[in-house]
Amino acid sequence: MDNFLAPFLGGFVGALITAGVNIWLYFKKDYDETKSLIKALRTEINNLENIFQMEFYPKITEDNEPLWYSYPLNTDYFVIFNANCSKIGKIGNDDLRSTVISIYTMAKFFMDCLRTNNECLNRYDQALKAGYAVQIEEAENALRLSKTDNILPTVKQIRVLLARLKTL
Numbered sequence: 001m002d003n004f005l006a007p008f009l010g011g012f013v014g015a016l017i018t019a020g021v022n023i024w025l026y027f028k029k030d031y032d033e034t035k036s037l038i039k040a041l042r043t044e045i046n047n048l049e050n051i052f053q054m055e056f057y058p059k060i061t062e063d064n065e066p067l068w069y070s071y072p073l074n075t076d077y078f079v080i081f082n083a084n085c086s087k088i089g090k091i092g093n094d095d096l097r098s099t100v101i102s103i104y105t106m107a108k109f110f111m112d113c114l115r116t117n118n119e120c121l122n123r124y125d126q127a128l129k130a131g132y133a134v135q136i137e138e139a140e141n142a143l144r145l146s147k148t149d150n151i152l153p154t155v156k157q158i159r160v161l162l163a164r165l166k167t168l
Contacts, residue, residue: 034092044081056155060155061152066143078104093168102161117151124142
């Protein structure tokens with residue numbers, strides 16, 4: 001009986017060890033991928049912040065004038081985020097995960113605000129070409145509201161979120 005039991009127990013223990021190693025490797029790979037994703041997201045966010053600081057922030061906050069710039073918005077600035085949305089939930093740090101999601105949500109809303117501003121600029125240009133004073137004034141007011149009610153509050157929130165990310 002011992003001759004039968006020893007190989008059976010040995011095989012069973014070997015199978016448990018193999019399963020344990022495979023489980024450990026699976027979780028290690030998942031952990032490493034999540035860690036790499038966090039680094040990639042931080043890099044993308046840092047690059048977006050640099051663009052934001054150079055291009056947008058000075059023009060948006062320099063005065064009370066409307067944003068007189070039309071931005072082409074046909075580039076996907078969120079490549080890492082968009083390609084890895086389903087994996088962001090694996091980020092174990094609740095504050096980090098929440099902040100990353102909030103930054104991208106606000107950044108996408110900022111792009112929508114710029115689209116609205118672009119539309120207001122188009123209306124303004126059309127009113128100028130037509131020479132209708134009332135429409136020019138309405139379009140200029142729409143541009144001011146676009147900046148004060150949408151763009152500026154969004155910019156302020158993005159700056160808060162970027163500062164929070166630096167602490168995580």
